[in-house]
Amino acid sequence: MPNQSEDKFKHKKSVDLTTDHNDISHQLSIHTRQGHNKFWSESIFPLILCFSCPFFVRSIVFICGHCHGSIIEFFSRLFFDQTMTLKHVLENFFYFQWHWPSVIIIISFLIYAIVMTMILPGEEYAGPITDTGHVPIYRNNGFIYYIVSLIIFILLTIVLKLNHLSPTYIYDHWEEFLSTVNTFAFLLCFFVMLKGKYMPSTDDHRSSSNWLTDFYRGVELYPRIFNIDIKLITNCRYGMLSWALLSSIFCMKTFELHGYTDSALVTCLLTLVYLTKFFWWESGYMKTMDIIVDRAGFYLCWGCLVWVSGLYTLPSYFLVTHPNKLGPVLTIIILTLGFLSIYINYDCDQQKIDVRSSNGQCKVWGKPAQIIRAKYVLLNGKQSESILLASGYWAISRHFHYIPELALAFLWSCPCGFHYILPYIYFIFLYILLMHRAHRDDQKCRLKYGIAWDKYCQVVRWKVWPGIY
Template sequence: MLAISYLRVVKVNFFQVKTPTMSDGIDEKLRNRSLPRKVDREPLDNDSTHQISVHTRQGHNRVISESILPLLLCLTCPLLVRSIVFISDHCHGSIIEYLQRVSFDQTITFKDFLEDFFYFEWHWPSALILLSVFVYSIIMTALLPGKEYSGPITDTGHVPVYRNNGFIYYIVSLIIFALLTSLLKLNNLSPTYIYDHWKDFLSTVNTFAFFLCFLVMIKGKYMPSTNDYRSSSNWLMDFYRGVELYPRIFNVDIKLITNCRYGMLAWALLSVIFCMKTFELYGYTDSALVTCLLTLVYLTKFFWWESGYMKTIDIIVDRAGFYLCWGCLVWVSGIYTLPSYFLVQHPTQLGPVLTAIILLLGFLAIYINYDCDRQKIEVRSTHGKCLVWGKPAEIIRAKYILLNGNESESILLTSGYWSISRHFHYIPELTLAFLWTCPCGFKYILPYGYIIMLFILLIHRAHRDDQKCRLKYGQAWKKYCELVPWKVWPGIY
């Protein structure tokens, strides 16, 4: 308790980062431009802020939703990631065989289960790779050139500022990886070492991610970077959901690093490593190449559009906790790479015709997904004064009130792709996930675990976004829903 009291009083400098040096002037300009009037309103305390948060589950049992469920997810998610690796490596990709070995054959004892599946291990070679990539991502993000841009203004009036160098970061990282691979090959080494020690690597990342989430939670409770934080007496919920919306340590944006600069880059590099391992074992394998190429092109699109991602629900709503940070560090590495990892042990040959069809459909899905985002970004950057599919953009100007009492405005696009459904861009994303998974064949359901989980995630996200916007925009959102009635699939949902 003395230590906590000391932290409250001292406010150590390297944690006390309210993004002053880079964003204070921009914050003031944006507030003056986009917030024309002040609404008289009583100041909100932290409990009130919690109640009007989009995460509030009205009518739900708080013990279940804020204690039991977070605890189960924190325990079972690492177990699920570890189980998937075990099934792929030791059960021929069969979930049924895995369940038999655990429950019926007893080849895996309860002691083995606890030791091998609820794992917190520190494998030093893996830790060296992990920490090197993490430090590299921080340094390169700070050093690479890029124009500054602002994220959406928060409910407290804060405007986050970033440097638009994600695409350069991605390309430079791929080039460095290619050079390092060549250097390793000259010395009879290979980055496929990571595949050979995949269990150890995941265990190390898992341990690091839990530590980072705990550190960010403590930092958010006692030394928040901005006023956009929500601390409570429920430490379990704060650990799972997060405390701060925009935490920074040494002016390093934690969410930018974990979500994009480590998580998404790791997805790309691991896909290449798993493809290389498949080639090392079997020679040229078109299925592994198709999955790898589609993943790389998709992630190239992601980093090209990274500034748009920093304005999505992941960043502007979800706080930095287990749900987001652990997910980007461990879940992305263990689940998103599953099709590539599965093909190492279960390669297939597609043939030139099927290879060409899957690639063409995949590139088309990536383009449509990108074009959806491009339409929205262009409309917002031009304040609705642009063409969409050759016609003037149709928009709704939705005004809303921030928690500090100021008024702001958003633009809701009702033409182009966004006239088909409110989240039409999820359709090409799910289609693409199927296309880079189908080279695994249809004998086992395991490699389709990613697309199943992505489907659940996106449907849940569409529901959350609808709730958030309904509360935020009121009648404007109701009018928008009348014009665009479908959330994702026209005629279905």
């Protein structure tokens, strides 16, 4: 059979491979964390991350505002100069503040996101079927939501300016805002964990006796309240939109303090265009690992509410206190390369969407699409199928779309200059995250598709970087 399948792939550009229906190892492995030290992986590691991540985000803001952007100065003040007492550290980095103006902004924003998600028009579409046979349904109104939100933000800014106010109030109280959203995110994660344990929305939930594990990793895969998808709201409608609005606010603040600054404008423009592409493709994002594998817990929900706000906006935030002059030539070069990276990233995703929507009956780069049809068995015993694309960008590497995404992250960070490493922390983090995600996805797909995935890896050899990884 393997020889016949190989022949079929070579001549017809398609192969149909089926995993052994009696082999449920992929099912068990998807739902069970493997590890030599369960206590470390399920208790100590989550505890360290839940404790250190808020400290890390607050530290970055502190370094920008109080240490002239220098990490060395921060550690010097923290450990050697003794200018920061334990009380000062606790108050500035670990204390769960509740800044009422920030509370009003956050709650209003969430209510807005929920209401607009419910009322804006859009065709319904289905997410990937889960191992229990559940098919999540969404409304495709993300792009309309994004455009309407930007228009409302512009109008609100005009109204505030006419009354001698500014949305840059958020920048002026950024430390209090981050502390507040951090507190809110912890409360939300705890609530989502309880809901998953005692009132799950679907059969796709996994609860344990270890509450720390459940808090960090989450319990439910698709939690909903009054048919509102929590992950859609936290990941897209709050997290990604807040990234766009905060980048705009920080750019405005830079202009208020220093006048026109080309570096701030370049970073802001690339961010906004990238997020325009994201919301245009939101239905595709709802079929990625963030949604179909990661559950609603601290890792995902806190990350989208706090980590995105504090870390992803860092280049724009850094430029407020460290403006940099690029000049017209560098501005044009960076913008051109940035827009090209966004297009390639979009085109990669579009190729996969076109192939799957046509059931593989289409052309990629002028040639018939090379695909592998990978069948697998759900936990309920039913058979399902995925199409693995081995043409176009996806013939270069299995995660080629990560390359333009990393290039873009570097391009909107480089206007900050190269005197400080701090504004490149997002790029460094994204590199580690995407390489780890490529590894995780490879493991998941090998367990899920079995021999079909092995065949796919023979055709598309590299995970991300051709010739390297």
